[in-house]
Amino acid sequence: MLRYRADSRGANGDDISGRDGFGAMAQALYAERRHRGKFFNSALFAEPAWDMLLDLRVRVGSPHHPSVSSACIGSAAPASTALRHLLMLESEGLVERSVDPTDARRKLTWLSSDGRRLMDAYLSEVSWRSVSKILR
Numbered sequence: 001m002l003r004y005r006a007d008s009r010g011a012n013g014d015d016i017s018g019r020d021g022f023g024a025m026a027q028a029l030y031a032e033r034r035h036r037g038k039f040f041n042s043a044l045f046a047e048p049a050w051d052m053l054l055d056l057r058v059r060v061g062s063p064h065h066p067s068v069s070s071a072c073i074g075s076a077a078p079a080s081t082a083l084r085h086l087l088m089l090e091s092e093g094l095v096e097r098s099v100d101p102t103d104a105r106r107k108l109t110w111l112s113s114d115g116r117r118l119m120d121a122y123l124s125e126v127s128w129r130s131v132s133k134i135l136r
Contacts, residue, residue, distance in 0.1 A: 022123045026057035034076070048077035048085040056095060056111045057119045065108035068097060094118065 033054075036045055055074030059066055066074070072082035086109065089095045094115035100106040111119065 022120050023058050023060055025123045025127065026054045030054040030058065046077060048075035048082050049089055051075045052086060052089060053119060060111060060116060065110040068107045068109050071109045
């Protein structure tokens, strides 16, 4: 597994220092996607569901699950679009949601065990492809 150097802040400013290698890779991919927006209209590359999956993978292991609104911000899409994609991810079994036990007005979201397994499998394959290109 490759270790990627990443900023110690998640998409919404949360401290993500000490994350596992796949979390660091997800952060690097997320940051790369945001960096393109400095050169091109970010609407050209909109993938709200993918951005949410990356952001939620970065947050695995953090002490608190992000709120639904925080996950929507991580998608870099308008709120209604982001929520629609979050519901689609939930229906695919990739994310889960529940009421915040400390504030019933909020809902929390996180990667499901299947969502994490699939994200880690994808990130693992990406890292192996990168290594094999370097070693050729």
